[in-house]
Amino acid sequence: MTTDTSRTHTGRPDDEPPLFGPGSQFHAFFDDPRWALAIIRATVLEAAHPQIGAALADNSTFVAHPWRRLRNTLLSMRRMYSGDPAVREREAARLNRLHARMSGEDSRGRPYDAMDRATRAWVVATLFESAVTMCRLSGQPLDQDTMERMYAEYRAYLAALDGDAGELPESLQDFWGYFDRVVEDELENTEAARIILYRLFDHLPAPALLDGAPTLWAAGRAVVGPLLGAITVASLPEPYRRRAGLPEMPGTETLMRGAYLAAGLTRFLPRGWLDAENIIELLTLSPGGDDPRARTATVLRDRMKRASALLRLISPLGGAHGPGPVSGSAHEGRGPAEEFFHQVLDQTGDGHLDWPDLAAMARELSTRLDLEEPEESRLYDAFAAWWRELQDALDTDGDGRVSAAEYSAAVPSLAGPALIRVAEVLFDATDKDGNGTIDADEYRALFRTAFHRDPATTDSAYGRSAFVGDFVSFMSGGRTSSPYDPLFTDA
Amino acid sequence: MDGNGRWAQRRSLPRTAGHRAAEATVIEIIETARSAGVEWLTLYAFSTENWNRPGTEVDYLMGLVRRVVRKHAPLLLARGVRCRFLGVTDPRIPRELAQDFDDLTTLTDGNRGMTLTVAFDHGGRRDIVEAARSLIRSGRSADEVTEHLFAQHLPYPDTPDVDLVIRTSGEQRISNFMLWKVAYAEWTFPEVLWPDFRAPDFLACLHTYRRRDRRFGSLPPWTNGDSR
Secondary structure, eight states: OHHHHHHHHHSSOTTSOOSSSTTSHHHHHHTOHHHHHHHHHHHHHHHTSHHHHHHHHHHOOTTTOHHHHHHHHHHHHHHHTOSOHHHHHHHHHHHHHHHHTOEEEOTTSOEEETTOHHHHHHHHHHHHHHHHHHHHHTTOOOOHHHHHHHHHHHHHHHHHHHSOOTTSOSSHHHHHHHHHHHHHHTOOOOHHHHIIIIIIHHHOOOOGGGTTOHHHHHHHHHHHHHHHHHHHHHHSOHHHHHHHTOOOOTTHHHHHHHHHHHHHHGGGSOTTSOOHHHHHHHHTOOTTSSSHHHHHHHHHHHHHHHHHHHHHHHSOOOSOOOOSSOOOOTTTTOOHHHHHIIIIIOTTOSSEEOHHHHHHHHHHHHHHHTOOTTHHHHHHHHHHHHHHHHHHHHOTTOSSSEEHHHHHHSGGGOOOHHHHHHHHHHHHHHOTTOSSEEOHHHHHHHHSSOOOOOGGGOOSSEEHHHHHHHHHHHHHHOOOOTTTHHHHHOO | OOOHHHHHHHTTOOHHHHHHHHHHHHHHHHHHHHHTTOSEEEEEEEEGGGGGSOHHHHHHHHHHHHHHHHHHHHHHHHTTEEEEEEEOOOTTSOHHHHHHHHHHHHHTTTOOSEEEEEEEEEOHHHHHHHHHHHHHHTTOOGGGOOHHHHHHTSSSTTSOOOOEEEOGGGOOOOTTOSTTTTTTOEEEOOSSOGGGOOHHHHHHHHHHHHHSOOOTTSOOSOOTTOOO
16 A cells, blocks of 8 residues: 555656645646636536535535635645645645544435545546646646646545555546546436535625625626536536536537636736635635734725625615515524524534534634644544534434524523533643643634733633633524634634 | 704695705705815704604605615715714614615715714614613723713714704704703704705804804803903
């Protein structure tokens, strides 16, 4: 097993470009806007795999929190392709731990396991194939050598995760046969793929930066959402489109090619104009933080708010002048408890609270704090205990999960011992130096904002009991408090 | 802004016509005040007691205010007027109207020319009660409370004390208007009805105010023949 890894790492002469780190083909694509389209396409192909589709539908937070998910994925890929082998190994171990916690059954009762080797090879295969296809579609096909090198990079990526890349064919020639066979035989019209194609883009929540301008966001989304869906469908392999019964609309082929071509033309922009990481960082930057860029973000957001206020004010009045609170949307009728349920607790956005929701919280926290074993397991265990406590207290109809109605009926009785335990474990995990208080750096790691305690309490650090108290009252009562709010609600 | 109803009755028009005619005055007065150098202008549009008017009239007023706000929003923005709304807590206010108020506030928030406060669903006593609540919640001890501290808890604490109140149509009552802030205000009571109130009338009121001798409860700075 390990022989394969060592060969890919060491068996090359020094003058060839490295498989990882700057200079690799992956790095060349990283800031390429075409890559955004290609990633969406790859994600659909992944989700169309029944195993991955089931895992996504059950565990993933990408519907409710797509921007957070995107940021985490991007960071993870950066680390995986870092030039430093230690960073790579650490990230691979983290990813493996993360995926080892995901297994279950799909809606038809077939088991899935996020550690399944063949399935993981497919993820890497879709990424590679989408990168090749994106170059083809934008009229700049890769030559054979580049393609071979890129394939070696992606196999090395799989090897870094799995120990070896045995599940992917050795040579590029065999890869195409493998890819076509999976597309023909294994892909299905899964729910996850449908969600990505038809639901995600239509309901994409605004990233933190644009949160204050819902009107503007909704207007833009109404145009861009269906377009992205159509472009992605048109770029999928023909056999899959046929099997999944995806619509063939006249013009979408041209539209798709045009989009890829236009995205490819940005290569003529000056260097550094498009930096994927900066763009994502900026989008997920919530105004009010202490980042120097947050000031810009705040100003930008204020402008945006004003623009959308003006837009609303000058838009013609609807025919109905009927006064009175009539058009209360679904959001208006919600009490604070239900609001909290949807914004914080229901991480997967399926309208129910069950284990994947709490696991997603544990995952987000351990990602933020960059936890290693055994702290990570401790945090998951604490969340699991809390889930059992919640289930006992709230699941009145016994269907194994908690609905918003069940939740809001029982809110006051939620601060049980298991939740306090979660707070304590989280405190210990955040308090990296173990001195019994959370200092400024530790605070920033958890909340991503500046450290400021109420000066009235005179403490310059965040003590254990204060932290536990704040966390428990936030998680149980839905008391909105500024630092905790964005912890789980960031879209 | 009194006298819309009487203005309409004198012309044998429905009361609503009087409210409609008030729109022109509102815009003219805002413009006049701005060019006369007034920095803080407050219009008393709707009091907490006005909810007692007939339902149809209230409904009409809500619709009218909404149209006026939307119609003049770009103008107010362009003229550098910062708009905000005092009161606006009653659940009977249509949600769309409250949204428009919010939008106009957001839109003109950066303006520094003149601050226009529209008292809508406003009651001076309610503001004082709210301030008292907020003060108690802040947990200050009774001895600490001063006039200054109390004023900090009133809505829009940055608003200075009122200098001049103009009440049209000859009515001479306070009618629950900004009770805390009018403590030393000068009052004028022009006979003219609000829809007929025009720029010259407003400037005349300003002129009267300038000639007033504001002593704020103390003696005048000097008095003829008094050696002090």
